[in-house]
Amino acid sequence: MSFISLNIAEPILKSLSEEGYTHPTPIQTQAIPVALKGTDILGCAQTGTGKTAAFAIPILQNLAARTNGSQNRKIRSLIVTPTRELAIQIDESFQNYGRHTALNSTVIFGGVNQKSQVKKLQRSTDILTATPGRLLDLMNQGYISLKDIEIFVLDEADRMLDMGFIHDVKKIIAALPRKRQTLFFSATMPTDIVKLANSILTNPVSVHVTPESPTVDAIRQALYYVDKGNKKNLLIDLLKDEAIKSALVFTRTKHGANKVVKLLKGVNIGAEAIHGNKSQAARQLALGNFKEQLTRVLVATDIAARGIDVDELQYVINYEIPNIPETYVHRIGRTGRAGANGTALSFCDAQEKPYLHDIEKLIGKKIPVIDGHDYPLIDHNPPEPVKQQQRPPRPGRSNNSAASKPADKKRRWGRRR
Secondary structure (H helix, E strand, C coil): CCHHHHCCCHHHHHHHHHCCCCCCCHHHHHHHHHHHCCCCEEEECCCCCCHHHHHHHHHHHHHHHCCCCCCCCCCCEEEECCCHHHHHHHHHHHHHHCCCCCCCEEEECCCCCCHHHHHHHHCCCCEEEECHHHHHHHHHCCCCCCCCCCEEEECCHHHHHHCCCHHHHHHHHHCCCCCCEEEEEECCCCHHHHHHHHHHCCCCEEEECCCCCCCCCCEEEEEEECCHHHHHHHHHHHHCCCCCCCEEEECCCHHHHHHHHHHHHHCCCCEEEECCCCCHHHHHHHHHHHHCCCCCEEEECHHHCCCCCCCCCCEEEECCCCCCHHHHHHHHCCCCHHHCCEEEEEEECHHHHHHHHHHHHHHCCCCCECCCCCCCCCCCCCCCCCCCCCCCCCCCCCCCCHHHCCHHHHHHHHHHC
16 A cells, blocks of 8 residues: 555655655554544554654645645644653654645744744744643743644653653643544553543544554564673673664663763763753754764663654663563664564563563563573572661660550650650
C-alpha cells in the first residue's frame, strides 16, 4: 500500500515524498483514514511505529481544507506530549509534512525563557504542540486560548501518567471545546489510562497495532548478567567494537549518566549526557551532535526515553535495568524505528533481577542471555535488605521492651513524647 491510496492531498504527498516516505506503517494505514473522517481514535501502538505521522498527516489535511486565509487565525489543533524533546520532534514533523500548505505550527515547553515562545504565539498559529506545565502557565497568563480547538491529540498518555502530569492534562481537557475531534495515543494501556480515554473520547475507533507484543519485532534483544561493579568494564569492551557507530545508553539517575560519560571520555570514546539537570540548549546541542554522528555515544536518563528520534540508531544499551517495565519498552523503542533493524542490550546485576522478571512478563518472552563474556555475574543472589537498627535505650532506663513495663508507665512515656 502507498500513501496515495490513503487519499492524502497532493501538497502533503509531495512533502512525504521529499522526506523519503513511500509506504505507510501499519498504524498509519489504520489511523489516517479514520482521522480524515473526523472520528475520535483510541490508538495503542509500539513506540517507534510512526504514530506522529499517523496523526500529523490527517490534522494537516483537515485543517488545510478548512483554512479561510486570514492572517490572524486562532489555534485550531493542540498536541500535548510529556517531554520537551518529543514536543520539538513533533513540531518538526508538522513543519516537514506541511511545508507545502499554508498552515503554521508552534511548539512550547518549559525549562527555557518564555519570551520567544510568546512572540511566536502572537503570530498566526494553526497547530500548537506543548508540554503540560508550560501550556497551563501561558494559559493562566492569558497568552493562550483553547476555545477554537478543532482537533486535540494526547500523545504518550501512559508516560503522562508515569510523570505525574495526569492532573494537568485534566485541567487542559476541561478548557477545550466540547465539540472537537480527539486522538488519543499510548504505547501501553494501564487501567488509569483506559479510564481517562473513556472520559474524553466520543465513539472512538480503536487502532491497535500488535498490542500483545509491546516491543518491536525488528529489535534484537539480548541480556548480559554482570556484577554492578563490572558494568563499566563490560560497556567499554562492547564499545571497542568499531562496528557500533552509534549507541544510546540509559541510566536511572542523572549522576549515573554523568559518571558514564566521564568513564567513556577517559578511554577516548566520544560521549555526551542528556538529562533533567542540563539546560535546554545543552540538551539540544548534545542531541544534535548525536544525530549528526559527531558524538558516538549519548547517555540519557528516562526523561529522554520518548523524546529521541534518531534515524538508523543502531544500539540501545540499558546500563541499568529500569524499575518500571513499560520504561524498558520505551527505551529500546528508540532503535528499530519504522521497520529498521536495531539492537537492545541490557546489563543486569543481582539486585535488578526482579526488574528483569517484570519486563519479561510484560513483553511476553524471555530475553536471550549472552554468556561467555569476561565479566560474568558471580553472585546471582541479591544482598539481604539492611535491617533497621533498634533505637538504643535512653540513659538510666533498662533495655526491656515496652510491653514488659507497667501500663501506667507506658501512658506517661507516650504523653511526654
